[in-house]
Amino acid sequence: MLKMEEQKNYLFMDKEENVFKISECISKSLSDCLEEGELQELEKWLAEDERHRELFDQWSSTELMEHKVGEYERLDYMKAWEEFRTVRRDKLSAKRRKIRRTWMRYAAMFMIPLGVAVALLSRDDIKEKSRVEPITVKAGKSQAVLVLSSGERQVLDLGERNIEDGGMRISADSGRISYNGKSRSGEVQDAFHILEVPRGGEYFMILEDGTKVWLNAATRLKYPVAFVGGIRKVLLEGEAYFEVAHDTTRPFVVETEQAKVKVLGTSFDVSAYEEEGKTWTTLEEGMVEIESLDRGEKIRMVPGEQICLIEGKGMEKYKVETALFTSWRSGRLVFKDMRLEDLMRNMARWYDVKVEFYREEAKDIVFTGDVKKYEDLNEVLEIIELTSDVHFTIEEQRIIVH
Numbered sequence: 001m002l003k004m005e006e007q008k009n010y011l012f013m014d015k016e017e018n019v020f021k022i023s024e025c026i027s028k029s030l031s032d033c034l035e036e037g038e039l040q041e042l043e044k045w046l047a048e049d050e051r052h053r054e055l056f057d058q059w060s061s062t063e064l065m066e067h068k069v070g071e072y073e074r075l076d077y078m079k080a081w082e083e084f085r086t087v088r089r090d091k092l093s094a095k096r097r098k099i100r101r102t103w104m105r106y107a108a109m110f111m112i113p114l115g116v117a118v119a120l121l122s123r124d125d126i127k128e129k130s131r132v133e134p135i136t137v138k139a140g141k142s143q144a145v146l147v148l149s150s151g152e153r154q155v156l157d158l159g160e161r162n163i164e165d166g167g168m169r170i171s172a173d174s175g176r177i178s179y180n181g182k183s184r185s186g187e188v189q190d191a192f193h194i195l196e197v198p199r200g201g202e203y204f205m206i207l208e209d210g211t212k213v214w215l216n217a218a219t220r221l222k223y224p225v226a227f228v229g230g231i232r233k234v235l236l237e238g239e240a241y242f243e244v245a246h247d248t249t250r251p252f253v254v255e256t257e258q259a260k261v262k263v264l265g266t267s268f269d270v271s272a273y274e275e276e277g278k279t280w281t282t283l284e285e286g287m288v289e290i291e292s293l294d295r296g297e298k299i300r301m302v303p304g305e306q307i308c309l310i311e312g313k314g315m316e317k318y319k320v321e322t323a324l325f326t327s328w329r330s331g332r333l334v335f336k337d338m339r340l341e342d343l344m345r346n347m348a349r350w351y352d353v354k355v356e357f358y359r360e361e362a363k364d365i366v367f368t369g370d371v372k373k374y375e376d377l378n379e380v381l382e383i384i385e386l387t388s389d390v391h392f393t394i395e396e397q398r399i400i401v402h
Helices: 004-030 036-048 050-059 062-072 077-090 096-107 111-122 323-330 340-351 360-364 377-387
Strands: 144-147 153-156 161-165 168-173 176-182 192-197 201-206 212-215 219-224 232-243 252-255 259-263 267-272 278-285 288-292 298-301 305-310 314-319 332-339 354-357 366-372 392-395 398-401
Touching: 004 036, 036 050, 153 161, 192 201, 212 219, 232 323, 259 267, 259 278, 267 323, 278 288, 278 323, 288 305, 288 314, 298 305, 298 314, 323 332, 332 340, 340 354, 340 360, 340 366, 340 377, 340 398, 354 360, 366 377, 377 392
Parallel strands: 176 201, 232 252, 354 398
Antiparallel strands: 144 153, 144 192, 161 168, 168 176, 192 219, 201 212, 212 232, 219 232, 232 267, 252 259, 259 288, 267 278, 278 305, 288 298, 305 314, 332 366, 392 398
């Protein structure tokens, strides 16, 4: 005779089998390949509860299907399937609630049939739930403030703007600013500008020498309106990607609070957010030299390398997939085995939200994925939920991680 816990699990597995039969019928119905017996079974299920019909109508939505397919295409199906099979075998004797949570985690990865099953299992016998209008958090956008040599602040948005300052002509339009050469007023002056990008923002600029710079959220760059003398130097707080115009006679230097990055002409990313206490330099092309300001230590880098400078602890060099650290400038957010705490810190800057962890252990959950940078935060969090044992709630501009 089965023990009580085993009986519960047995009954639940019966329910699982029934759910997957229904989900397969729904899937075949959407593909117009439903057989007669399956049609009768589906019609019987639809007649049992008006909420069954509501769920079926939701899954019949073309818009929803395209959305789900787009989400699931970003996941590793084979790995997920093997994990799913292992969980089903090893967790059979676990409590019903734990089984449902595990099924929700892995079954959601397998397109329409299992996606429908997840929706059914998660309804907990189709219990009525109050309908709450979801809060949508929009992605960041191009926005910045230009601080002129006089201290005057110019708000830069998508509108066109022409400025003259320090003997230079400057144009800003559609999320980019360019320094276009001498103004009609005469000689270039020894003047500095500051470009400030707030949380929830990004901006692109072309410096006077032709160097291209992509500035990430919560970033501040100080630079001369024109590079004069034998060195091209800028000061960075936050994160920026540089494509440096080649000039063998004038090295280009990016200085942060902790380090100097010296180059002649190359493409690289520097991340130096004050709250992290680290400076990360990732090299895609060319060669750079990193100098620690507190110790005077110098290290040269070649493409595919990354150096992390930790305040008071020196520098460490790694071989990395550079796209993981530079894809943000081309509209994607790519993560590989990233701790959830670090991931959410990046999200907080881009979406201008605050993040709170309900469980401390959730900070160490790792995530691998590829999401579009300009999606609403809700869409990104849903992707993370599909592959991680976490749940998110949104309260205004606050994200709570459960």
